[in-house]
Amino acid sequence: MRRSSPLAAFVATGLTLIVPLPAVPAHASTGSGAYVPGSAGLGDPYFPQAGNGGYDVGHYTIRLRFTPKTRHLGATTTITATATENLSRFDLDFSGPKIGKVEVNGERASYARKGQELVVTPRHGLPSGKTFTVEVSYAGRPKAIKDRALGVTGWIDTKDGAVVLAEPDGARSWFPVNDNPRDKATYTFEISAPEGLTVLANGEPKNSGVAGPRGGYRTSTWEMRRPMASYLAMVAIGKFKVTQGVVDGMPNITAYDPSLAKEFKHLHGITAKAITWESKILGDYPFSSTGGVADRLGVYYALETQGRPVYDAGMADEPTIVHELAHQWFGDSVGLRSWKDIWLNEGFASYAEWLYQEQHGGPSAENTFAEHYKHKAGSAFWKLKTGDPGRNGMFDWNAIYVRGAMTVHALRRKIGDETFFTLLRTWTKENRHSTVTTQDLIALAERLSGQNLGDLFDAWLYKAAKPKL
Numbered sequence: 001m002r003r004s005s006p007l008a009a010f011v012a013t014g015l016t017l018i019v020p021l022p023a024v025p026a027h028a029s030t031g032s033g034a035y036v037p038g039s040a041g042l043g044d045p046y047f048p049q050a051g052n053g054g055y056d057v058g059h060y061t062i063r064l065r066f067t068p069k070t071r072h073l074g075a076t077t078t079i080t081a082t083a084t085e086n087l088s089r090f091d092l093d094f095s096g097p098k099i100g101k102v103e104v105n106g107e108r109a110s111y112a113r114k115g116q117e118l119v120v121t122p123r124h125g126l127p128s129g130k131t132f133t134v135e136v137s138y139a140g141r142p143k144a145i146k147d148r149a150l151g152v153t154g155w156i157d158t159k160d161g162a163v164v165l166a167e168p169d170g171a172r173s174w175f176p177v178n179d180n181p182r183d184k185a186t187y188t189f190e191i192s193a194p195e196g197l198t199v200l201a202n203g204e205p206k207n208s209g210v211a212g213p214r215g216g217y218r219t220s221t222w223e224m225r226r227p228m229a230s231y232l233a234m235v236a237i238g239k240f241k242v243t244q245g246v247v248d249g250m251p252n253i254t255a256y257d258p259s260l261a262k263e264f265k266h267l268h269g270i271t272a273k274a275i276t277w278e279s280k281i282l283g284d285y286p287f288s289s290t291g292g293v294a295d296r297l298g299v300y301y302a303l304e305t306q307g308r309p310v311y312d313a314g315m316a317d318e319p320t321i322v323h324e325l326a327h328q329w330f331g332d333s334v335g336l337r338s339w340k341d342i343w344l345n346e347g348f349a350s351y352a353e354w355l356y357q358e359q360h361g362g363p364s365a366e367n368t369f370a371e372h373y374k375h376k377a378g379s380a381f382w383k384l385k386t387g388d389p390g391r392n393g394m395f396d397w398n399a400i401y402v403r404g405a406m407t408v409h410a411l412r413r414k415i416g417d418e419t420f421f422t423l424l425r426t427w428t429k430e431n432r433h434s435t436v437t438t439q440d441l442i443a444l445a446e447r448l449s450g451q452n453l454g455d456l457f458d459a460w461l462y463k464a465a466k467p468k469l
């Protein structure tokens with residue numbers, strides 16, 4: 001949406017102002033009004049600096065070379081974006097190594113780094129509605145982002161390479177980005193690594209996928225052709241045992257560090273089984289390939305990186321694989337507009353585990369729910385608000401994973417199985433490759449059930465207390 005400048009408002013009321021107007025470039029055909037800086041954030045209450053105003057990214061091409069021995073990264077990221085305001089300048093989020101140069105539409109642009117903001121001032125203003133390209137070259141040693149509450153994210157060094165895991169705001173550690181989940185884009189990865197190492201990323205390898213060797217390096221190209229949030233972008237470099245197969249007519253590409261063979265030899269098969277089951281329950285799988293990557297990361301979590309989740313050592317159990325793959329529908333395809341709605345990702349992915357158990361000879365979801373419901377009113381279990389846990393509480397096990405799944409089950413109890421399973425498929429279908437809010441879920445559940453569900457969601461999401469049944 002275009003914001004009208006305060007200056008334009010004065011002019012419209014007929015006041016005479018002797019203020020030099022910003023020069024309007026000759027090629028400004030689409031936008032009218034003054035050229036203004038894009039905002040430094042998108043107003044996310046948990047991550048106010050993440051994301052930037054004034055443009056929408058369509059595609060990222062990330063070309064990089066990584067040398068595990070020296071930990072040196074040399075990279076050029078090219079962004080194709082469309083201005084949504086007349087931009088005099090704009091920000092990207094970037095916390096990566098030293099920048100060599102920045103170009104906009106093929107011309108050198110000036111830039112400044114302020115915290116996580118990379119402020120880019122192009123030679124010419126960028127008219128609203130027009131597409132532009134930004135190319136940023138940088139080199140040096142990338143660093144993971146360490147946060148007391150959120151753990152380690154971003155570019156993570158491993159013994160023989162590196163892996164990227166970036167939820168919620170680690171993408172800026174390795175490429176300049178509009179780092180907000182609402183700005184999805186397609187991606188091309190051209191990754192060069194020393195001969196003998198394997199490279200994996202989101203999506204599918206392009207053509208043969210591997211070129212070279214040249215100068216001891218090989219370049220692998222991977223494409224994610226469906227819209228993807230920046231925190232779900234993934235690259236894995238290192239020694240891997242790769243298995244290629246087919247599930248439901250699409251590629252299943254899994255890989256594990258050879259030292260994890262014992263733990264992860266079932267990753268490929270469980271992935272295929274989970275995807276087949278989930279497609280029945282949740283609707284058509286949203287991407288054109290699946291798989292998984294397992295490596296020794298020391299982060300103690302798995303992440304639902306789009307089309308190909310990543311698992312740390314110790315995360316090879318079937319429920320975890322079911323969870324990460326359920327995220328392909330809940331979180332990846334149906335994305336978040338705001339991080340405070342993280343329960344929409346984790347509650348549904350955790351509930352998929354409960355459903356999987358229920359349908360594979362384990363306890364019913366009702367039983368699992370009843371066990372957790374035993375937590376006493378007033379106990380710490382009910383302390384945070386599931387629908388607004390605070391930035392540092394966004395991965396709280398009880399408030400988000402367990403009570404998120406309980407919220408889904410409370411809804412199922414209220415609207416009945418038939419409407420509930422229709423809701424799961426309608427939600428994933430209507431919001432495929434898009435972003436949503438909790439309000440959207442409530443509206444859909446009310447539409448399908450014909451019930452007023454305001455009180456139920458209010459009790460489960462917005463009260464720090466045990467809800468009545």
Ligand code: TRP
Nearest residue numbers: 150151167301302303304324395
């Ligand atoms: N979203 C991941 C999952 O549940 C987990 C995760 C990512 C996480 N980052 C984290 C958990 C940081 C705790 C802390 O699949």
Ligand code: ZN
Nearest residue numbers: 323327346349
């Ligand atoms: Zn999860």
